[in-house]
Amino acid sequence: MPRGSERVTLNEVAPRDGLQIEPRFVPTAEKIRWIDALSRTGVAKIEATSFTSPKAIPTLRDAEAVMQGIERVPGVDYVVLVPNEKGAERALAVGADEINLVLSASDSHGRANLRMSAEQSLSRFAGILEITRGSGVHVNASISTAFGCPFEGAVPQRRVMEIIERLLALGVQGISLCDTTGMANPQQVATLCGEVLARWPWLPLTLHVHDTRGMGLVNAFSAWQQGVTRFDAALGGLGGCPFAPGASGNVCTEDLAHMFAQMGVETGVDLARLLAVAEELPALVGHAVPGQVVKAGSAERRYPLPTGSG
Amino acid sequence: MPRGSERVTLNEVAPRDGLQIEPRFVPTAEKIRWIDALSRTGVAKIEATSFTSPKAIPTLRDAEAVMQGIERVPGVDYVVLVPNEKGAERALAVGADEINLVLSASDSHGRANLRMSAEQSLSRFAGILEITRGSGVHVNASISTAFGCPFEGAVPQRRVMEIIERLLALGVQGISLCDTTGMANPQQVATLCGEVLARWPWLPLTLHVHDTRGMGLVNAFSAWQQGVTRFDAALGGLGGCPFAPGASGNVCTEDLAHMFAQMGVETGVDLARLLAVAEELPALVGHAVPGQVVKAGSAERRYPLPTGSG
Numbered sequence: 001m002p003r004g005s006e007r008v009t010l011n012e013v014a015p016r017d018g019l020q021i022e023p024r025f026v027p028t029a030e031k032i033r034w035i036d037a038l039s040r041t042g043v044a045k046i047e048a049t050s051f052t053s054p055k056a057i058p059t060l061r062d063a064e065a066v067m068q069g070i071e072r073v074p075g076v077d078y079v080v081l082v083p084n085e086k087g088a089e090r091a092l093a094v095g096a097d098e099i100n101l102v103l104s105a106s107d108s109h110g111r112a113n114l115r116m117s118a119e120q121s122l123s124r125f126a127g128i129l130e131i132t133r134g135s136g137v138h139v140n141a142s143i144s145t146a147f148g149c150p151f152e153g154a155v156p157q158r159r160v161m162e163i164i165e166r167l168l169a170l171g172v173q174g175i176s177l178c179d180t181t182g183m184a185n186p187q188q189v190a191t192l193c194g195e196v197l198a199r200w201p202w203l204p205l206t207l208h209v210h211d212t213r214g215m216g217l218v219n220a221f222s223a224w225q226q227g228v229t230r231f232d233a234a235l236g237g238l239g240g241c242p243f244a245p246g247a248s249g250n251v252c253t254e255d256l257a258h259m260f261a262q263m264g265v266e267t268g269v270d271l272a273r274l275l276a277v278a279e280e281l282p283a284l285v286g287h288a289v290p291g292q293v294v295k296a297g298s299a300e301r302r303y304p305l306p307t308g309s310g
Numbered sequence: 311m312p313r314g315s316e317r318v319t320l321n322e323v324a325p326r327d328g329l330q331i332e333p334r335f336v337p338t339a340e341k342i343r344w345i346d347a348l349s350r351t352g353v354a355k356i357e358a359t360s361f362t363s364p365k366a367i368p369t370l371r372d373a374e375a376v377m378q379g380i381e382r383v384p385g386v387d388y389v390v391l392v393p394n395e396k397g398a399e400r401a402l403a404v405g406a407d408e409i410n411l412v413l414s415a416s417d418s419h420g421r422a423n424l425r426m427s428a429e430q431s432l433s434r435f436a437g438i439l440e441i442t443r444g445s446g447v448h449v450n451a452s453i454s455t456a457f458g459c460p461f462e463g464a465v466p467q468r469r470v471m472e473i474i475e476r477l478l479a480l481g482v483q484g485i486s487l488c489d490t491t492g493m494a495n496p497q498q499v500a501t502l503c504g505e506v507l508a509r510w511p512w513l514p515l516t517l518h519v520h521d522t523r524g525m526g527l528v529n530a531f532s533a534w535q536q537g538v539t540r541f542d543a544a545l546g547g548l549g550g551c552p553f554a555p556g557a558s559g560n561v562c563t564e565d566l567a568h569m570f571a572q573m574g575v576e577t578g579v580d581l582a583r584l585l586a587v588a589e590e591l592p593a594l595v596g597h598a599v600p601g602q603v604v605k606a607g608s609a610e611r612r613y614p615l616p617t618g619s620g
Contacts, residue, residue, distance in 0.1 A: 001496070001497060001500035001504070001536070002312060003497075112616050150611075151612060151613055151614075153610075182609070183609040187311060188572075211602070212602065212606045213565065213602050213603050214527055214568075214569070215569055215572075217528045221528045243616065258523060258524075259495060259528065262497075262525075263497040264497065292521070292524035293523050296492065299458065299492070299493040302461065302462075303461055303553055305418060305461050
């Protein structure tokens with residue numbers, strides 16, 4: 001079996017990508033407590049909030065308070081989503097380690113989700129990058145619908161390659177390929193990730209997959225086989241896409257960390273600690289979540305022999 | 311990416327492996343209607359029932375009536391589980407195409423589940439094979455806990471290889487490697503399946519995985535990369551193991567068929583037809599089931615653009 005890297009890193013996106021579509025506002029103090037607990041699980045990054053307009057995403061209207069309230073644990077990078085120049089200024093003001101920009105590879109999804117075509121997003125990013133230049137903040141761009149669009153269907157690989165090229169020319173330092181509505185399959189993931197890493201071997205490339213059709217883990221595995229070492233994931237499998245509702249959201253952090261651990265791939269994550277945080281998640285968001293390992297326990301779990309057997 | 315075979319076949323095990331641990335008895339007429347519907351989905355095999363004692367598995371107490379009531383669709387093999395010589399005689403009497411024997415690689419699991427060590431199971435199989443010899447029925451053996459035991463933990467690969475050798479010496483014609491409690495990971499699956507196929511390249515080898523820890527699809531994918539072409543799966547992800555309760559049961563047939571279809575691998579399955587049968591499953595068993603594609607729709611699904619966008 002082709003093995004990828006012996007070490008991967010996880011970016012916990014639930015506080016932003018998960019809470020963003022939750023119906024309930026999680027009180028700021030609870031968010032801070034939660035992010036502080038996640039900071040001690042061994043994840044490399046946490047996407048903590050979004051500097052969007054409070055009207056657009058009311059559940060994240062406390063972005064400054066969250067960023068100012070959390071403990072910044074050394075070794076963890078705190079990422080914030082930034083949609084425009086104003087957001088970039090807010091992110092710099094709170095000292096975010098990384099800014100994440102989002103655009104859609106498919107214009108129909110871009111217009112539905114961001115009210116912008118990819119071309120419009122790229123112009124806007126140019127303005128944002130002028131603001132961040134010299135600040136030391138790392139700028140990543142997430143390409144939504146990189147593996148398919150729920151409105152248009154297939155997104156040509158060439159289109160994704162061209163967008164990456166444009167982003168890098170603008171000064172973006174990292175790229176996330178996002179399977180926004182869970183349309184990717186492991187063959188497609190291998191092909192696109194393989195091509196991107198062949199062309200830009202130095203690129204910090206992150207895979208962001210959803211488990212909408214149960215393929216979150218297999219897609220991550222396939223990307224890992226191609227050399228991808230960075231993965232977005234959400235605690236409990238929170239998240240989703242409002243335009244393609246389904247059974248599940250982002251790939252589940254604890255299930256992904258567990259898979260890599262079982263394969264002998266180092267994630268830096270303390271699984272027991274992560275599971276302890278995951279156990280509190282249904283209470284935090286007020287509903288059951290789709291994560292599996294938190295229910296079944298790790299594959300290391302041993303059961304007592306039933307009485308009467310033997 | 312290493313691609314496996316361009317064609318795989320699916321064995322639908324829900325009528326036996328799924329119903330076996332359901333609390334409710336599904337009336338015989340409903341079972342027959344359900345199996346008849348499954349027969350027209352393009353699966354290669356259906357494990358239809360078990361010729362066990364009605365006391366041991368009361369939900370399958372109608373084994374003869376089911377086998378006599380179903381329509382035997384040409385091209386579909388109807389498999390029955392057989393625990394002993396009496397079961398073998400009953401299976402031959404109803405003209406089963408294939409008999410599936412089960413033993414555990416780990417003795418503690420074998421004693422808990424079957425009240426037999428592997429050695430005792432092998433002796434019993436010798437008696438069963440005397441009965442089936444010359445009948446033309448295909449005899450497969452399923453090795454439970456081949457990837458780990460919920461009581462003992464790791465099961466040495468050498469142990470599994472030895473059991474396969476013994477089974478083949480007895481005259482068994484096919485082997486299923488079973489991850490009974492969802493402990494396998496894709497590295498382990500690749501290693502064991504790769505070794506088995508390297509030693510017995512002609513062997514009809516089936517992978518039987520559970521989704522207990524979310525790794526059902528990734529483990530199937532990993533086995534496929536090694537050359538495995540036969541997969542057990544249960545509609546809706548029914549099933550599980552009473553000794554290791556968790557979030558989920560067998561890998562879900564429609565999710566597995568969907569993954570292969572998306573990868574361009576032929577399964578013979580008509581996904582729309584399979585999804586139609588899966589949609590009726592919660593009503594049949596009286597509870598929700600964990601399958602994802604039936605909820606989210608195929609990755610081919612297109613959504614209308616939200617009004618106001620564009």
